[in-house]
Amino acid sequence: MFVLSILKDTVAIHPSDFGAPADQALIAELNKKYANRVLHDVGLCICVFDLSEAGEGKVRYGDGFLWYKVVFRMVVFRPFTSEVIIAKVKSSDEDGIRLSVGFFDDMYIPAAYLPQPTAFDPNERAHFWLPDSELTSTHDLLNTPLTERMYIDQGEVVRVRVEADDFFDDEPGPPKMAEGVQVQREAKRAPYNVICSIAEQGLGPVAWWNGSAQEGAEDGDAMDEG
């Protein structure tokens, strides 16, 4: 899930922080700049791991800051392709499921990566899976008895496999004007998306796979007691 990235940057330390040890001041400043921020093609920065190298602080003409050139290691959230992750279902819609790991929630399971056959129940606002079913059309699937359906509810803990990740760098660019009116920009895309899959044995809500094992264990216990 997490990786270390080596980054290089120039950091300015405000004179009010000169009293503190330089390394602490630098780490605080770097954390302020990078924490909880997505770097393109790197991932979501969590916090500074350590400083690898820091140059002498130099004073530029014009301000009282000390400018340091720093090479540091950053803890970055960037799950690799095919990594298995535990996440929570944040919401569901016709197109798929949105997941969250708390600090990051631009994770999606598109409908194509749901176990087949599957359908979206608009009443429950949730997808469900029909194990061992021959039905394929959504209409047929929605006519099945509720008891056979395996729902993927909101808030459920799911085990997913990372299939791909996308970075979007939507810089605002110069303002575009049409007939003197500012054009509305299209909906903003999240800078970092993770595409996940649960179309595999063992993936999906953790409870699906725990269930059978736990029942087995309970049976075993009951038999032991008996």
Add this chain to the structure above:
Amino acid sequence: MEVLNSRAALLSNYEVFTLLRELETDHLARAKTAVRIKKEEEAAGHPPRHPGSDTLFGEPSENLRTVEVEAIQYLSADYLPTQRQTPEGISQLVQDLAPYELTKAEKLQVVNLAPTMPVELYVIVEELEDRLGDRMEEILTHVQSALALSPATIGPTSSNGNERHPPAINSDSTVSTLGGELAYPEDEAYHEEFVFDDVGEGAGVEGDLDMEDD
């Protein structure tokens, strides 16, 4: 900003968890000292300081606090084994996993997710049956024993509340115990030997940092 290596090493969830927890205790300790100093100053009749003048010993940045709290929350959830792990348990587990010829990524996931059921292991290890056959039960036992090794009584705030732990010192020890096995050793070695010599623009020019004038 310049990215020198976007993927220098892999980190286990436990390493990130300990790092964040240290950061949090550090923040809490600082917040306490800040409050104490403020009170003392008030008692001594000093004028109140200009707010925000000392960012370092006051509130840490909002972004950092958010990601820190949320990541700790996620990693200490009961569906993840992270909170029940110890460095000893993990290094023991990594040693136990050595003979099975798992890839680094697979080992990392075994450590992160601590599978207890065969079905979980199926997901993590590719072509499990061909490669391991009957030995997958052994792996599950190793995982169990590594978790059992860990005392389950590590509270979310450890006792070293007042001590200062600069991440630089602590992280080194974590890496040397865990990273050597878990993360890419070759990359680690590469990283240690890497000489970041400053011969870019502006090198040797005193006081000039080739900054854009903005």
